[in-house]
Amino acid sequence: MVASQTGFPDTENHWAKPFIEGLANQGMISGFPDGRFRPNLPMNRSQFAAILKNAFSQPEKQRAAPTFIDVSQKHWAKEAIQYAYETGFMSGYPGNRFRPDTNLVRVEALVAIAAGLNLPLSEISDVQIELPQLYQDVDKIPGYAQDRIATATDANIIVNYPNPKRLRPTQVATRADVAAFIYQALAYLGQVPDLNSKYTVAFQTTREVSHQREFRGVWVTSVWNIDWPSEKGLAAEQQQEELIEIIDRIEELNLNAMFLQVRPTADALYASELEPWSEWLTGTQGQAPEPFYDPLEFAIAECHKRNIELHAWFNPFRAATGSQVSTKVKPHISVTHSNYVYQYGKQLWMDPGVKTVQDWTYNVILDVVDRYDVDGIHLDDYFYPYPIKDQDFPDQKTYEAYQEAGGExxxxxxxxxxVNKIVERLYTGIKANKPTVKFGISPFGIYRPGQPPQIKGLDQYEAIYADPKKWLEEGWVDYIAPQLYWRIEPPAQSYPVLLQWWTENNPKNRHIYSGNRLSKLDGEEWPISEYEEQVEISRNLVSQISLGNIFYSMKVFTENRLEVLDQFKSSIYSEPAVVPTMEWLKTEPPKTPGNVRARDGKLSWQKVCDGETCYWTLYRQQDGVWRLYKILNSATLEIALESGVYALSAVDRIGNESLGVVVSLG
Structure with missing residues (x-):
């Protein structure tokens, strides 16, 4: 034979081409003098011994080799045969014979690899049970070989062409067969990448594993520089450092969603051709960060590295606050369509009754859905402005035009x-563009006074013209996050009474996430115990689709007010959790992780290229119960672990989870 090469003319369209070339690239297998590989030729025992010696240098000597009477001192494979015997890969025949020129059969090759690599026999009970389902010709497997075939199956070493369900154990092994077996054995050892061939017999023990899902979010407010950035005009590097610090803290707290305010006042904290850069970011409206970066793109990437959802938070119709001093510039709507923007109190507001305004807000939001990998779109409670005493919102001309056109x-x-039109239109548009992007709103926490009877307070239905009860009835949102910014005890705005009302007025079973006013934390009227109890109240209504909490705002965590971090980590969110699934969006789980291996104190696996997996959940069995141990990002394909029984699942972007692949370590 000749020196190895990476391409052979007679393997170009052969099923085993990737295996053969993979070994040739490693110098472990070679072709013939004419440059061909001849993949369909049978392989004899001496040729197999030579490949074993080239491929596996790790196995230790287990026994001394006898002097085989049919292997002369000058035999070309004498050293390889001695190696294969001493390391336990191959055995001889009675009478000190090796039969070097005898053709190898497939079962012999597989048993040799399993024995030489000392594949464990202790974890194969599940495989043995499944052998009849895996192989149609299981009855052809010799009795002596069944345990080794089970271990080789468990290690994903077996490759069957053309039918993965036919082992053909007693057929002569071709050069292609052996190349495939050897390559897969090296993949098992982690020395080459798994090829995920459709002819590989993939067996993995799987179990249905799960944990109590919970939505855990926090609002990160940009208006007035409440949360981020800490002040206007910071250098881009400082802005990024602050954002990373926030996201790291979210991860530390076992939260799983960040609501980043990206459009506080008809401006943008991201690169947009539709609206100007925000004054809250750079200090000057229309001025980009220096040096340039895109904060939303940056935040999404950093969140996804940590398995945190990013929901882009928009204010739909507020155009400016009274404290903004920067000159408005194109394409701000107050410049391009000043006739539809009104002064109301100290603020500027768009007129929601004007179609141009509706189109403007819709296009701005759908532009973000289209261009960014956001997990959700979020609106707050500002549709029409909260009323100012003795001052009506100045949209009379728009209403009169509506009446003149026949409106009743x-x-x-x-x-x-x-308001209903923009809500419905956004939901429909988002789902048409990206069906798995979630859409939700955080309305004022009281729907109407007297609903339920003891409740008093602002009537959002009449005051700011929001009808979240209708949004739930129509299914125009994936979740609602009522701002329940009151304590548990006062009866007129009781947290549990209000939450109960929201869960009872949810006919399409959309998710309810309570909005909690963490900014009131003071250790007196608002002690940390108030928030612990509020979260527990939310959890007690999980059967009524109360599935989590969102906290306002991040600043309390950033400054660690009253040691709030320790309280959250030790009692409220002591363990991680994946967000709840939304059955109306998608229910099919991603594929299970591939080639899951436990060896040398590490668990390793491969992503099955289905385009769906976003991260991994790792469970550990404790006292017979599966507990969520870690959530790992999609780039993680190996982790060091202590001894134990684990199950690894794949999770898609909306929380659907595959079966867990079960492995024992140590």
Whole structure:
């Protein structure tokens, strides 16, 4: 034979080409003098011994080799035959014979590899049970070989062409067969990448594993520089450092979602051609960060590295606050369509009744859905502004035009209809563009006074023209996050009473995430125990689709007010959790992790290229119960672990989870 080469003319369209070339690249296998590999030729025992010696240098000597009477001192494979025998790969025949020129059969090759690599026999009970389902010709496997075939199957070493379900154990092994077996054995050892061939017999013990899902979010507010950035005009590097610090803290707290305010006042904390850069970011409206970067793109990448969802938070109709001093520039809507933007109190507001305004907000939000890998789109409670005493919102001309065109709704119903239209349109548009992007709103926590009877407070239905009860009835949101910014005890705005009402007015079973006002934490009227109890109340209503909490705002965590971090980590969120699934979006789980291996104190695996896996959940069995041990990002394919029984699952972007692949370590 000749020196190895990476391509052979007679393997170009052969099923075993990737295995053969993989070994040739490693110098472990070679072709013939004419440059061909001849993959379909049978392989004899001496040729097999030579390949074993080239491929496996790790096995230790287990026994002394006898002097085989049919292997002369000058035999070309004498050293390889001695190696294969001494390391336990191969055995001889009675009478001190090796039969070097006898053709190898497939079962003999597989048993040799399993024995020489000392594949464990202690973990094969599940495989043995499944052998009849894996191989149609299981009855052809010799009795002496069944345990070794089970271990080789468990290690994903067996490759069957053309039918993976036919082992053909007694057929002569071709050069292609042996190349495939050897390559897969090296993949098992972690020395070459797994090829995920459709002819590889993939067996993995799987179990259904799960944990209590919970949505755990926090609002990161940019308006007035409440949370991020800490002040206007910071250098890009400082902005990024602050953002990473926030996201690291979210991960540390076992939270799983960040709501980043990216459009506080008809401006953008991301690169947009539709609206100007935000004053809250750079200090000057229309001025990009220096040096340039895209904060939203940056935040998404950093969140996804840590298995945290990023929901882009928009204010739909506020155009400016009273504290903004930067000159408005194109394409800010107050410049391009000033006739649809009104002064109301100290703020500027768009007119939701104008189609141009509706189109503007819709296009801005759908632009982000289209260009960014966001997990969700989030609106807050600002549709029409909260009322100012003795001052009506100045949209009379728009309403009169509506009436002149034949509209018959009252002013209040017309305003609510304007809000309903944008909510429905956004939900429909988002799902048409990216069906798995979630859409939710955080309305004022009281729907209407007297609902339920003891509740008093602002009537959002009449005051800001929001009708979240209708949004739930119509299924125009994936979740609702009512801002339940009151304590448990006061009856007029009781946290548990209000939460119960929201869960009871949810006919399509959309998710309910309570909004909690963490910013009130003071150790007196608002002690940390208040928040612990509120979270527990939310959990007690899980059967009514109360599935989590969102905290306002991040600043309390950033400054670690009253040692809040320790309290959250030790009692509220002491263990990680994956977000709850949304059955109306997608229910099919991703494929299980591939080629899961436990060896040398490490667990390793491969991503099955299905385009769905976003991260991994690792469970550990404790006292017969599976407990979520870690959540790992999609780039992680190996982890050091202590001894134990583990199950690894793949999770897609909306929380659907595969079966767990069970392995024992140590």
């Amino acid at each position: 709704l009252s002013l209040g119903d017309w305003r609510r209809d304007n």
